[in-house]
Every structure is written in structure tokens, then in C-alpha cells.
Amino acid sequence: MPRPIDPVRRRARRLQIIDAALTAFALHGYAGATTAEICRIAGIGSGTFFHHFPTKDSLLVAILEEGTEETRRFFAAREPGTPARQVILGYVGHAVADLADPRAAGFITVVGGLTSHPDIAAALRADEDTLRAALREVVAEAQHAGEVRTDLPADRLAVWIMLLIDGFAGRTAGGGFEAAAEAPLLVEQVGLLLDGPPAD
Amino acid sequence: MPRPIDPVRRRARRLQIIDAALTAFALHGYAGATTAEICRIAGIGSGTFFHHFPTKDSLLVAILEEGTEETRRFFAAREPGTPARQVILGYVGHAVADLADPRAAGFITVVGGLTSHPDIAAALRADEDTLRAALREVVAEAQHAGEVRTDLPADRLAVWIMLLIDGFAGRTAGGGFEAAAEAPLLVEQVGLLLDGPPAD
Amino acid sequence: MPRPIDPVRRRARRLQIIDAALTAFALHGYAGATTAEICRIAGIGSGTFFHHFPTKDSLLVAILEEGTEETRRFFAAREPGTPARQVILGYVGHAVADLADPRAAGFITVVGGLTSHPDIAAALRADEDTLRAALREVVAEAQHAGEVRTDLPADRLAVWIMLLIDGFAGRTAGGGFEAAAEAPLLVEQVGLLLDGPPAD
Amino acid sequence: MPRPIDPVRRRARRLQIIDAALTAFALHGYAGATTAEICRIAGIGSGTFFHHFPTKDSLLVAILEEGTEETRRFFAAREPGTPARQVILGYVGHAVADLADPRAAGFITVVGGLTSHPDIAAALRADEDTLRAALREVVAEAQHAGEVRTDLPADRLAVWIMLLIDGFAGRTAGGGFEAAAEAPLLVEQVGLLLDGPPAD
DNA sequence: CATGAATGAGTGTTCATTCAT
């Protein structure tokens, strides 16, 4: 009597594990977090873990893909007619809001340098490329609309926006830096970046 | 009749190990880099490694302290009479020059989130605090000289300078970002940060 | 639907490891016996070892506690009405019977001096104290019954009984000393201890 | 200009190392004591250690041989005419006096079970055999003189004397057992052993 | 589907020993 697999419950389990992993990775880094700890946080047995993710690497890949998907969704959800520059600054605000979860900041800084592990590196690159392409497109649009400086190519500005966000995340992960309080300065800095130095 | 120990050779060995560690850490992260690999890169036996550093942790701490010391030296070496703002931008240039070694960039990003390992966390904090204090002091001086905006406290500006440098380092560690080519834009962005948005 | 864990099998594995450890410790001493050898004797992988005992120390502690428990059981099992002196000599016989396993003798002599390793030292002390208290009590009872000399305090006699048993165990561990053949002489010597020198 | 080796200084160095080793062995056991610690206690470099003893094993063997030699000397130094029984009890007193050094007791208990290490096992056996033969001879003499029971062979009595001394040493190594205070009881026990149970 | 006992390659670290100075 093969009970039909319940995809809802399955997804719930996966999210439960992903959530535990976020905590563990943020605390000890990817290599430092053990599957045993993730299982303990998630309240499951190790067997269950490997039922849902064939390897530890695949778990991290899944988390990264989840993030990539969210990025895609954000830009896809753009209200038609919204000015491009506003979309850019909106994304910055969106990213900062994610960093309200202190684990997110830790996760980003900790996962950045995983160039070994080919699967993970690929997922990181995909995440990066997705955001970079989306930003590049909307920056180019803003340039055409005259909302953004044109002395730098759109791609380079996109990368520098990401640079600012990543730097901000890194500070958030440490102590003594209130993401909420500093967010306006981030928006200001991105604005200054998009405007460039005053002509004077 | 004890042979007089040769401190020069001892220091050379330490530097040899530190150099190998920089490579390994940048490649695989702290936890991912094995002492065995560091030894292989350095061309020494494992016993020699632990003869010079009692633990893997202590090696990282030594590297960090080396960096802290270099920061201190940089600010101590300031020519009397140099304008404060020029010192700040000079430091930015100095930091970027270090990132010409691609391992340095990888190292910085990879080592950021090591909050477990109390000794390492302490050394990271010390490194951070040293730079932050030095920048704060010179930023405050620049404010008094009217070279820098005064609507933000010196400490906050110091942190944001570090944010920009760290974000820059993170990009350098990845591909598709030429540190040398992007350096002027970093100086420009720091300048924008120090000036603030145009009064207009 | 967690399979109900089988405590029987778990206990069996533990005993299997303990048995292998007894052999290895008796052969090479505590420090000299490697976990690898214990695993080989027990026919298990190293992972399994540490699945059941978190450290090598904890294994020895478990063995010692097993012994302490057995001592407690022996004295608790005393038939009501048995004369105290008979209980004492019964215990001596019981101890000698254990020494029929040549590994037991080796184990005792080898484990005696482990004053480093705080956990082990504590377990040794607990084992010692349990036996000493049990013997002291029954010796005191025998003194009240007039079966044992009263010129020495019960505690001191208890210690000397243990001294004789330990000395006997030490001889058993070496060669040229048949525990079974020498047992009557041990009982005689304990008798002499309990009686003291003839009044004459 | 090969300076003639100074055998006095050489012997002093050896004794200095042996003394340090006694301390270290008593504290941590043979396997637990490192050559590095012995060197530290002795205040010498590791190179010097291996100048005087080619291996750690050879050091222990040397200590054991020192002890064997002392045993031999004790029995050789017997004043002509001394009654055999008095020699036996004199030896017991001599052994107890050695145990006044708390390291001696620890050393004896800790070194007992080293059946691996063929050289050490051989030295232990030699030490044992030397004492046993000496005791056997003097016990036999006492038996002929009618000072000692004759229902047991001299060799067996010799072994039991050693059993009592070793048991005593084991207690001394632990706490709560004052060698000096308990010595008379040891002499009494040996006396009772040599007399056997009263005919009554 | 869920479990946790079992695995063994791999990890950081130790230590007796060697040897150039």
C-alpha cells in the first residue's frame, strides 16, 4: 500500500534542514559545521538528513539555489513602469532587509571563498551571475533614462553595487554595526556611486 | 657549550610556513586547509610545523598579528605634515597594493567569520580594532581640518572605509575583477564617502 | 517511525570492546595499548569504538565503574546471618577467583598509577573507596563479634586486606606464581592479619 | 687536543637524568613520561639526553639495573654472624626506607607491567630474580637454623615476602597510607608469614 | 519515511630519535 509521497511534508522537511544548516554554517562556517550538528539543531537523525540531501555539499548548493531563485523572483516582480534607478535602490533595501536575520550575514561571509568543491563553486558563480546580469540590465536601463552616470559601463557599476552590499554584509556579520541604522548610508553610497563625483 | 641559536634562520622558517599557509588558506579556507598540505607546500615535515607553531590556530593568529603590526607600522610611518585626508587615501592605496597578491584577497574573505576558536576571534578583533582606531584618529583630524564631512562621526566613517576595502577584497578574490584597474574607482568612492552628497 | 533501539545489542558491543580493552591493557599498559589495537582485537572499526566511548579515558573509567559495581553487588548479596569474618574471607576468595583470568591481574597492576588523567584518578579513587568502606564496615562488625583483633582500627585492617590482595594480584601478573595454588596461603595470611600475633 | 673524558662528570650527568626520570615516571608512568619532560626536569637539552642513553628504554633499563645492583650490595654487605631471620627483616626495613622517597613507590607500581619492550622485561626479570634468589638463600638458611617455618619451601616464602613488600609499595604510592607509620605492621606481617599460623 | 549503529579515510597533534653546528 504505497502511501503517495506527500510533497508538502517533504518540502517542509527540507526547509527545516536548510534552516538548521543556516544556523550552523553562520556559527562555524561550512567546513566547521558538522552534519551531526545540523541534525541536532533540526531535531532529526543523521539518516533522515541524507534521505533529503545526498551530500553535505548538495545541501549548501540547495541553499544557494534557493537564494538565486529569490533574486530572480525579486527582479521578475518589478511593477511595470517603476523607474530603473528606483528598482536598483529597491534591491539594495531588499538585500539589507535579508541581513536583519543575523545568520544571513554570517552565511554570506562564510560561504564566499569555497573555490574547492566544484559543485559549490558553480552554484556560487550562478548566484553571482544571476544577480550581476539582473543588475547590469536595470543599470543599463537607468543609464538610458539618464538616471545614472554613463562614464562607466553598466556591468562595472553592477559589480560595484554588489561590492557595497557584500562589504555591508561582512560588517553586519561582525559586531558593532547595526544593519538597520546603517542602511540609509548604504543607500546614500550607492546613490553616490550611480551619480559619480560632482562635475565641479 | 650551546651553539648560539640562530634567530634569523628561525624567523625565516616561520615566514616560510606562513607563506605556505597563506596559499593554502586562500585556496581552501581555514578549516579546509590541512596542516599536511601546508607542510607539503612549505616543503617541511609535520613535526617541523608544530615545532614552530604549537597549533594550527596559533599559526593563523601569528599571521593576523603580523598584519596588525603592519597596519600599525603604516600609520606610524606617516611623514609629519602630510594632510590627514591624504593619509586616509594613502592607506586605501596601500591596502589595494597588498591585494595585488591574489592570496591576500582570498585570505581576508576566508578568515572573516571565524567566531568559534576564541584565540582567532580575539586576534581578528585586535586587527580590526587597531585599524579602526588608527583610521578614526586620522579621520577626526581631517574633519578638524575641514577636509572631510562632519555630519557623521569619525568612527562611523572609519568603519565605512573598512567596509569598502573589505568589499573590494571580496571582489578581488573572485574572478572578473582586476584590482589594479578598479583601484581608482575605490579611491573615488572613498572620496565620495568622505565628502558626502553634494549640498545641492 | 524510529526503530526501537536495541539496548541489548548496544550493551553487547560495549562488553565486546571492554573485553578487548582488558586484553590490550593487560598486555601493554594503559598508555601503551592503542585504540587501534583494541579495535583490531574487538574486530570493529575505529569509528565504532568512539561511537560507544567518547574517549579512551572514558573506556577505562567504564571498566573501573563496572568493577566498583561488582564490588558493591558482592557485599550487597551477603546472606543474612553469615558471620562477618566469613564474609571477609569470602571476599578474598572472590577476588582471587577473578584473578584466574590472567588479564585481570595484569589490568590491576597496570592501571594503578594513573594519577594524571583526572577522570581515571577519580574512578580509581571511587573503586578504592567503595571496597575500603565495605571492608571497614564488615571488619568492624567482626571486631564487635570478637572474631577479629581489636588492637588495630577497622579501617587500617581493611587497607591491609587490600594490600595483600593487590600484592597477590601483582604476583599473579608476573610468571611463576599460580594463583589457584597460592590462594590458600593468601587466606591464611589474611587470617594471620585478622588475628594478629599470638598473645604469647 | 682531545680532553680526556671525565668519568666522574659523566656519571653525575647520568644520575641527574636518572633522577629526573624517576620523578617523571612516578608522575605519569613510563609511556606517559616524555623524554622532553625528563630533559626539562633535568635541565638539559634533548641532544644531551640521547648522548647518555641511546633510547628511552635504555634509561629505564639502567634505572632497573641500578636497583638490582643495590639489592646485590645489600645482601653482600651482611655482617658475618648476623642471624638469617634478622637479615630478612633487615631487608624489609631497608625496602621500606627506600619508599620514604614517594617517587620510589610510584616508580615500582608504574613499571611493573611492562611486558612488551623485551629489554625492559628482561631487566625487570633480572631484578626480580636477583632479589628472589637472595631471599631464598637466606630464608633457607633461617629454616636450617630453626628460625622459620619449614612447612613451605624457601622459594615460596621468598616470593611471599616480595608480595608483601610490593603490596606495601602500592599502598604507599596512593594517598592515605603513611609508609613510616605502617612499617611496623609490615614487619609484623612478615614475621607472621615466617612463623606460620600457631600450632594450636 | 526515519533511524542511529557502523564505517574508515582523514585530521591535528605528539614524541622518540637524528644530526648539523
Next chain:
DNA sequence: GATGAATGAACACTCATTCAT
């Protein structure tokens, strides 16, 4: 003779992963 830097085999222990139940 004396030193301590260098060595690498061996050690206790970890951990991602497998699989019988």
C-alpha cells in the same frame, strides 16, 4: 660534550556517509 631544529611514524579522535532494521 652539548644543543635544539628537524623528522615522520604513530596516535587519539572526527565526520561524512552507508545501510540494516
